Amino acid sequence: MLELVHGSLDLPGQWESGKGPYPIRIVALVSCPKCGKWMSLSLHRIAADGSVSPSLVCPYRCGFHDYVRLVGWTCEDEQQATSEP
Numbered sequence: 001m002l003e004l005v006h007g008s009l010d011l012p013g014q015w016e017s018g019k020g021p022y023p024i025r026i027v028a029l030v031s032c033p034k035c036g037k038w039m040s041l042s043l044h045r046i047a048a049d050g051s052v053s054p055s056l057v058c059p060y061r062c063g064f065h066d067y068v069r070l071v072g073w074t075c076e077d078e079q080q081a082t083s084e085p
């Protein structure tokens with residue numbers, strides 16, 4: 001389990017609330033801990049404690065594959081993200 005800190009995505013291994021690539025689900029964006037590219041968690045489930053399931057696989061094929069937890073995640077993040085126009 002890898003813990004990702006809440007940040008601006010400028011550095012690898014951070015997350016922030018944001019929109020997914022499609023308007024159906026909006027949750028969080030993550031910077032890949034390995035290659036630093038951004039990915040959406042719109043297809044993942046994020047538990048109340050920030051645990052992400054299923055495991056995260058980097059879509060850019062850098063080789064990153066691990067279970068992650070969003071440190072500082074709260075349900076308010078999801079509500080805030082999903083209430084944006």
Ligand SMILES: [Zn+2]
Binds near residue numbers: 032034035036062
């Ligand atoms: Zn990557």
